[in-house]
Amino acid sequence: MDHEAAKKVAEAFVRFMETNEAGDAFADDVFADINVPEWRFQMQGKDAIQAWLGDEQPDGCTVPTWRSDAMLDGVLVEVEQHTGDEISRNIHRLEVRDGKIVEWTMYCSGVWSPETQAKQRAEAPMIRP
Secondary structure, eight states: OOOHHHHHHHHHHEEEHHOOOTTTTTEEEEEEEEEEEEEEEEEEEEHHHHHHHHHHTOOOEEEEEEEEEEEEEEEEEEEEEEETTEEEEEEEEEEEEEEEEEEHHHHEEEOOOOHHHHHHHHHOSOOOO
């Protein structure tokens, strides 16, 4: 997949993350494999994915920073996601066909509470954002 096509898919995916609205980003029969700390689950179908994300973050979220890298068959997207006062960092592997996501694999760092964020800043300050 070329860089421009990958960026378009990544932008649509980030909008989905922020708004809970799948729009045209996903194929109707998209498959998702979600990996979170100490758990893993799968689902299939655009409606199932949209319903799950809406339950997880009913008010949406903000994605202040993200980046994407084109792959042969899709795009890899790294995001920092803010939901209320909690944050998480996630990697999303998106397999794309005909401009739509057909497979989504997510690896999540876990949700960091304000207390965890403060501890991280105090004990392990970041050199880069």
